[in-house]
Amino acid sequence: MSINIIFGSDSGCTKKIALDMAKRIDGRAVNILKAEPSDFTDCSLLILACPTYGDGELQIDWEDNLALLQEANLDNKTVAIFGTGDQDIYPDSFVDAIGILYDIVIERGAKVIGFTDTAGYQFTRSLAVRDDHFVGLALDEDNQPFETDDRIASWLKQIL
């Protein structure tokens, strides 16, 4: 199984998690800044990772390079998404980036796996929630850093 993790990160949190995750699952972590179109397609599992910035927006490098994803042929591709966010300061747009990426890949024909429970988080609104579940893995290193390891471990078990 070949796994590509494509990430963007301003202050390093998502990057660190993506690199750790790649080691754990023998995958390739690729910064969206350096990604090639083939990085989205030449793998059996594609993992996308993006923090939320602004008021519910994608991280800037994702924003600037979004065409790579919007133009990728993801027909029947298995995709999983994780995002970092801050539920205390941004309870109305918590991990919105997960939902933004989800809508794009669904539109491109992908099959998204790795939905997770919203229990254990406190927020009021998120684009990442559909039918009461996050459409990916939500991580909050600002407020719940001690949950991160367990959340990642059970998510990886789920998606692999």
Ligand SMILES: Cc1cc2nc3c(=O)[nH]c(=O)nc-3n(C[C@H](O)[C@H](O)[C@H](O)COP(=O)(O)O)c2cc1C
């Ligand atoms: C200016 C600013 C805006 C942010 N906006 C949001 C937001 O709308 N929703 C959210 O869940 N987190 C938001 N965050 C929190 C970041 O997503 C979070 O700190 C994340 O871990 C940063 O990841 P990075 O270190 O990989 O860049 C914001 C952070 C900053 C500094």
